[in-house]
Amino acid sequence: MVTTTSTLRARIHATLLHSNDSQSGRRWRAFHLFALGSGLLAVAVSSVVNLPDLVDRLLVLIIALVAIIFLVEYGLRLWSAPESLRYSGLSDGRARLRWALSATGLIGLLAVVPAFAISVSAVKADSDFAAIFCILWILKLSVHAPATGTLGRVISNERAALSSVLIIFIIVLVTAATATYFFERGGQPDQFGDLPSSLWWAVVTLTTTGYGDVVPHTVGGRMVGSVVMVSGILVLALMTGILATGFAEEVRRREYLRVWDQVVKVPMFTELGTVTLSEIVGKLRVRYYPPRFVVVRRDEPGDSMFFISDGEVEVRLPREPVRLGQGGFFGEMALLDRLPRSATIVTTQPTTLLVLYASDFYEIAAHIPSLVAAVEKEARRRRQENESGQATPSASS
Numbered sequence: 152m153v154t155t156t157s158t159l160r161a162r163i164h165a166t167l168l169h170s171n172d173s174q175s176g177r178r179w180r181a182f183h184l185f186a187l188g189s190g191l192l193a194v195a196v197s198s199v200v201n202l203p204d205l206v207d208r209l210l211v212l213i214i215a216l217v218a219i220i221f222l223v224e225y226g227l228r229l230w231s232a233p234e235s236l237r238y239s240g241l242s243d244g245r246a247r248l249r250w251a252l253s254a255t256g257l258i259g260l261l262a263v264v265p266a267f268a269i270s271v272s273a274v275k276a277d278s279d280f281a282a283i284f285c286i287l288w289i290l291k292l293s294v295h296a297p298a299t300g301t302l303g304r305v306i307s308n309e310r311a312a313l314s315s316v317l318i319i320f321i322i323v324l325v326t327a328a329t330a331t332y333f334f335e336r337g338g339q340p341d342q343f344g345d346l347p348s349s350l351w352w353a354v355v356t357l358t359t360t361g362y363g364d365v366v367p368h369t370v371g372g373r374m375v376g377s378v379v380m381v382s383g384i385l386v387l388a389l390m391t392g393i394l395a396t397g398f399a400e401e402v403r404r405r406e407y408l409r410v411w412d413q414v415v416k417v418p419m420f421t422e423l424g425t426v427t428l429s430e431i432v433g434k435l436r437v438r439y440y441p442p443r444f445v446v447v448r449r450d451e452p453g454d455s456m457f458f459i460s461d462g463e464v465e466v467r468l469p470r471e472p473v474r475l476g477q478g479g480f481f482g483e484m485a486l487l488d489r490l491p492r493s494a495t496i497v498t499t500q501p502t503t504l505l506v507l508y509a510s511d512f513y514e515i516a517a518h519i520p521s522l523v524a525a526v527e528k529e530a531r532r533r534r535q536e537n538e539s540g541q542a543t544p545s546a547s548s
């Protein structure tokens with residue numbers, strides 16, 4: 152009984168983890184996003200005044216439903232908190248208390264409590280409530296979204312470059328604010344009478360926002376303004392470049408680990424040794440497919456081949472269909488023969504595939520001839536089998 156409970160608890164904990172790539176984890180995330188999106192939409196619409204009574208009641212119902220989902224989620228997260236590695240060594244009660252007092256726990260609770268206040272008491276969700284909800288529910292999303300963690304890591308990795316740009320930003324800002332203060336304070340004492348007011352103008356101009364509420368009138372002030380506008384574009388371009396590059400790098404690193412986890416399930420790759428394997432990992436993409444999904448259609452042009460790291464596919468041949476399981480591959484013939492797909496291939500269960508695009512396949516052919524030789528050998532066998540119409544044992548069977 153204890154084992155059953157703890158396995159169930161571990162499974163639930165793993166499913167709720169945003170880094171979980173399993174089928175159940177991905178389904179939960181999609182459902183959570185859908186509930187959150189519906190809830191936010193209902194809250195936003197409910198802030199519109201003079202809605203028909205029926206629509207109002209429907210919106211309150213949706214908000215209540217989403218709140219119930221979040222309440223169940225909160226309960227499950229609290230119950231499964233002892234499974235977290237972060238709380239290993241603590242008793243179940245202490246682990247739950249620590250989780251409840253963490254940012255995730257507090258935001259999870261805040262996302263639930265006020266929702267019940269308006270839905271259970273059936274108070275009309277007025278615009279104040281709507282604003283609070285939008286913030287709390289979006290906060291909940293930001294806590295669980297992998298992008299938040301990624302952005303945090305990007306800022307940490309790029310802090311040296313970001314600080315340099317920030318220093319340039321501050322230098323331009325203070326210089327421009329001081330210079331404009333000197334030029335404009337006589338003519339516009341209300342707008343440029345002190346340095347903080349000039350700083351406001353400089354920030355609005357440097358960030359290229361330009362509200363137009365404060366405008367320099369003297370020639371000197373306008374010249375400073377021109378320099379600030381051009382500098383603003385440069386500084387923002389630098390900042391965007393640093394963040395975009397850092398983000399792409401971080402995503403590439405995460406994808407690398409995700410692919411690595413799948414690649415080790417394919418014996419054909421593991422036989423290659425770590426160095427060669429690391430070369431190939433960068434060229435593969437992980438794709439998850441539901442059952443009965445057509446991955447490849449006969450007679451269509453082919454630009455990629457697939458390795459099965461989990462699940463099973465059915466190759467629909469004119470004679471009886473052939474099934475390929477974990478470790479198998481398909482789609483190689485179109486790349487080798489440069490011909491359209493020779494068969495339709497459909498998943499029979501949830502399946503994880505590693506995709507290798509044609510350009511990368513030809514590059515790998517030059518670097519890792521042993522891998523391509525094995526693929527070619529199997530393709531030859533399949534061709535013979537299709538021509539003779541009789542099954543022959545594959546190299547792996």
Ligand code: CMP
Nearest residue numbers: 453466481482483484485492493494533
């Ligand atoms: P391709 O022609 O690119 O697309 C369909 C794929 O089905 C083909 O590559 C092979 O990978 C696979 N295929 C074709 N014939 C057989 C077979 N006899 N046994 C297993 N797989 C096959």
